[in-house]
């Protein structure tokens with residue numbers, strides 16, 4: 199797939215928000231990338247335009263049947279100078295995996311990495327320079343065909359929008375453990391459904407339970423499998439890891455959880471460091487038993503937003519397991535430090551994960 | 561909830577499509593109903609406007625996390641004169657049930673029935689008069705807040721759009737049995753998820769399997785339960801009924817299937833006629849056994865689009881069960897005839913299901 203990207207820039211950029219008070223995904227840069235699809239032309243009209251509202255027919259299939267996929271990744275100002283991305287090809291490959299399940303036509307990942315670089319270049323002065331700040335990148339595809347029949351759309355729109363984001367943690371140099379509520383009534387997905395994809399409907403279905411967790415005083419939800427209500431799946435937008443008796447365990451990719459890119463990076467890094475990492479089924483009972491036995495040493499979530507999110511408290515039925523005295527453990531800390539270090543150029547990119555944004559002419 | 565509805569009409573209406581060649585949900589009338597929601601005002605600015613595209617921010621939550629609900633019902637020209645609706649309050653009540661699960665603020669059903677009547681009155685010359693044609697009504701709510709955080713939106717848009725539709729069957733006076741593929745790998749939903757709601761994501765997830773069924777030469781998919789892959793759930797957009805040895809069986813409402821309004825009407829009508837109707841679990845093995853024993857007398861789907869859809873062939877693993885010689889059975893036929901008769905005023909409304917559109921000033 200080869201496309202020319204036409205570029206239409208704003209004449210005057212928007213005022214930038216206060217970078218010390220960025221909430222997640224609230225402010226958007228001056229430009230966006232857009233590309234359309236129809237059956238005749240395939241993907242066409244790749245363009246960078248001012249960030250602006252879309253005109254959507256009320257019957258657009260997305261509004262009714264939710265056919266869509268999305269991704270989330272970040273661009274960082276490197277301490278060595280320049281801008282860099284973290285494993286962007288993984289995101290665009292995963293987008294195709296999601297698209298395949300959702301009947302959406304695939305897109306050449308290399309082309310999208312290139313389009314993204316061009317977009318970033320144009321909006322480069324939006325990319326935060328402060329440590330722990332970054333530019334969040336949201337590629338997504340929606341079904342735009344105006345029609346009410348339940349069928350794969352014949353028209354789509356792919357967009358990439360950009361949003362400067364602050365540190366996930368209030369004090370940027372300190373990770374604060376989160377509290378997690380283990381849900382045992384509602385479920386997130388099941389084998390044979392679309393849990394392994396990043397599609398809109400997965401997230402809509404989770405809102406009620408996220409609210410329930412917050413009402414009960416917990417930060418996030420840990421999902422169990424839908425069939426036995428026993429095996430650990432993942433958190434709202436994180437995969438989860440357990441350090442038990444000196445070994446690391448994370449749920450295997452089973453068709454219902456997301457193949458997280460941070461999860462993959464953590465596994466690779468831990469193995470590089472010499473840890474035993476097991477990708478397998480792990481039940482909530484096993485976690486509880488480990489806690490009782492005093493060998494549940496660390497629990498942490500992994501995801502693009504927080505990178506590493508130590509879990510300090512785990513609520514399961516009537517019990518609350520406090521982990522590592524509700525403090526960030528050493529493995530969580532080392533992972534966070536190393537991965538964010540690689541992302542921001544403070545640490546050597548020992549595993550070849552970063553992709554620099556080449557300087558180019560506008 | 562009391563709202564004034566402001567009305568802005570088109571000066572000249574669109575040209576109408578050829579009513580003998582209407583595909584489903586392809587043409588829309590001149591007007592639509594719109595209402596917005598924000599946290600301060602609740603639902604506000606109820607209005608009837610020309611049918612026109614929406615301006616949506618690319619970060620609108622609907623595009624990313626799919627928070628939405630929808631409904632589907634029909635208006636009919638009565639053979640006794642005037643326009644009538646079929647149990648519309650049931651649709652708006654069900655929309656609230658869906659909304660509750662999807663964290664969407666509820667809307668007064670009576671107000672919506674009234675708003676719908678006003679809209680229909682304005683677009684009344686779009687309502688088909690031919691037998692078996694009708695005006696399909698699509699109410700829906702989407703999350704419009706521009707934000708990328710996964711949370712219930714603080715802004716929504718509710719719309720009602722209208723589309724004239726032809727008969728579901730090619731020859732309008734003849735029901736043709738459909739062929740159905742029983743899926744045993746992919747699933748539609750599971751208890752604890754959102755299968756009982758009409759939310760966009762349920763339909764997006766089903767597209768791949770619908771395609772698979774069509775590729776194998778079948779019209780539609782019959783879903784089995786996600787846990788034991790054994791119990792019958794429902795069809796793509798229909799509930800399902802079996803007539804076995806003189807009794808009628810339909811899967812019970814179990815949290816993962818939709819509480820269909822046609823299903824409810826069929827149960828009520830069959831009981832009124834004196835049939836034994838059982839709402840219970842029914843396995844695919846039981847259906848197969850009944851076929852082997854020669855007592856699988858009829859199978860039919862129920863839904864707003866087709867009303868009654870007789871099933872002639874059922875493909876399950878390596879076997880194909882042919883039902884009633886691939887002919888429409890007498891119960892399917894009587895149900896279709898009576899319900900469509902009630903809907904179109906050809907038959908007395910013995911169960912009090914229709915709601916007339918009062919004549920009113922424009």
Ligand SMILES: Cc1ncc(COP(=O)(O)O)c(C=O)c1O
Pocket residue numbers: 270432433434435436437456457458459460461500501502503
């Ligand atoms: C459901 C879910 N699980 C896990 C993750 C973590 O994936 P990643 O590390 O690629 O951000 C995310 C966020 O992307 C997610 O949405």
Ligand SMILES: Cc1ncc(COP(=O)(O)O)c(C=O)c1O
Pocket residue numbers: 632794795796797798799818819820821822823862863864865
């Ligand atoms: C999944 C599903 N099941 C069943 C039905 C039938 O419901 P109703 O009879 O209310 O149209 C529909 C269509 O509305 C549906 O989408």
